[in-house]
Amino acid sequence: MGPSSSKKSIPKQLLSLDGGGVKGISSLLILDKIMKEIMKRENTEGIDSSEEERLPVDYFHLAAGTSTGGLIALMLFRLRMSVPQVIARYRTLAEDVFTPRVFGISLHKLGALGYNIGNPILKLKAVFFESRFSDGPLKEAIDIVVAGHGVDDEEKAQKGKALLTREGTGKMIMCSTLADKGESILFRSYSAPPDAEPISSQATLALMETISISTAACATSAAPTFLPVVEWKGLKFWDGGLLNNNPIHQLWAARYDLAIKAADSADSADAAESEDLASPEPPIGCIVSLGTSWSSAVPSSPFRFINTVSRVVPFTTNTEAKNLDFRRELNRINARLPPKDHTAYFRFNTPTVDETFNLDDYQQMARLEKLTEVYLEVAGVHSDIMECAKKLHHIGMVPQL
Template identity: 45%
Template sequence: MDRVRDIENKERGFVDMTERLPKDYFDLAGGTSTGGLAALMMFRLGMSASKTIEQYEKLASKVFAPTIGDYEIHKLPLGYSFGNFWLWVKRLIYGAPFSANRLESAIDTVLQLPELGQFRGTGSDLLCDPTKPSGMMLMCATVTEKGEAVLFRSYPLPADSRPQSETAKKIRHDQITLKQACRATSAAPTYLPEMLIDGIGFWDGGLLNNNPVDQVWDARYDLPDARTVVDVSTGTVTYIEPTVACVVSIGTSYFPQLVKKAAPGGRGGINSLIITAIRALGFATNTEAKHWDFMGNNIRRNMRLPDAEQHTQYFRYNARASKDINLDDYKSMDSLKEDTKTYLEYFDQGLNAEGKPMTAADLDMHIDKCAKLLAKTTLCEENN
């Protein structure tokens, strides 16, 4: 968003250093787990990207800190090592070492920020609240009984987008609260306990859609420009295909060596079985695989559309991590920040995520190209 601001200031001829809000530039956002929480903060609550990062860091440090009672073990001498051992013990005993109560408390803390204005409230507020018009966003979760993906939306559930299984049909989408949606999208097995809503169990959406780009793309039919038109005289329904200028996908970093370490060897036995299981789990939650699939499908779609104005430009940004970072390792946030800083500097040097010269495909996804597409360079665009 900083680059969008820089382009706008340059093109308009006057300086406005106000931080741009994602909800003012994107019609729809979605995410799973961390991405779901970020989408909620930026679009449902109207927060800036920098404020979202700041609040997520505080939330993660509260949720993922190992505790005995309410005391955070990491604050003790040698607390990091002992804390990780304690989490391992709790995982063996309880299955999930982290407290759902601490997550709910952290969510309430975010919702009490004075700067939220009309969006300030509590976790008991409805995710879809017509009295608080917000940006359109969705969060992915998984119905544990059926393994079915479910989307919790900040806007009314479209009539032609109903769940299919009998279990999912029981979900009262208009009654889902902020706290319930956040808990459901974050309930990663072996980390946080399953979330129950009206007797229906939910795990995090990452089990099926760790990169929910397809879910967000399909939800383009939820946009106002895609609403159906009904001919009153004949009753004929016309479905409108919305024109989507761009899709931006942002990852939480990837560690390429992890796949190499998990590559199966030629030996059999229990060791080979464990390695294969780890590798299979990695494939199941592989966000880059979804990226390559979507990019290929998008290229094919664009080739079939003769009008270039109907083409959708796709951008994917995912920093290369310098080390493997576990989901709960909030202490490595600084390392992730440095990796992201390096990644962004590479763009200015004409290098890709691996530090190699950009190919034509890399240039098509250059962050400056994306920013130019999003920037509102005229007052007319600003008012729309």
């Protein structure tokens, strides 16, 4: 536990998790490295000598994730799972969700023959149908996770039908896109303050607090052509990656959610007495942003139109561009503050050079894991990991409700 301090003076720690389908395994391996470094530091300094896995929910006040990042945030924060637990579940989930099936039979389990049949089927489905994959396996996976890690027996029995919003759990956000309006929609595990109301008159905060874990998980993951659009309460949702594949700006804006106790309503008699209301903008001590890997390979085609499209379309999900934009913005903010009030920003994202990984190619996860392990051993990256762990450790653990 970090040094005691009044709630108002505790700098907040934020975690951002990019989208990227099966490539989310890279984010998890990086986060696992950070948490293990925190444990080593606590052991060395005699703060906590236990060898128990350190939970991200105990070190970050708020997490935001898109698509696969949203699912990871759900498991780590709403369900308080450890990183190794999520890694194990993630490997199974990726294969279950992105395996081509015919009459419910997994074709990839049939070996080379199934692979050669399954992949062409997926390409045909992308042309003639709404999506290549069913969301059934994802819903089943969410049911299994909640049944095993729900906060109590009632929630475990409800499985994926349990409400996402539940006070007293880790604070996390999943990004989605309101399909008909093109507006970013945030699903929260906590009650949002009134000024976070969506622009659309249909997608109210009150309505969003009635969404189930399963529906929210499908909505943040509904990547066009890969998984079906989610229809709920008269609204249609697409994958959050269309607008926020790197959710760093949504996370930064949501820092104001931490300025008031989530349990306090706008008209509560004691809301005005909340400690943090005296500080409209809560101090942010550290932000950690995790990518799912990036490639420098440039698509090429002999046809000019296809070549242009293949280069322009990826800009909609370019997570590194948002990273650079945010870093520039934060640098300008820090330059106007005394050093003691600066916000530390750490961005980790495995480079794959000219290798590319499709968001549904779970069979290449092992290769990406190896590249991530190599990346983590690069001198500059290793030192940043150490510095990040030091910063998180010094700010201290998140007070639990």
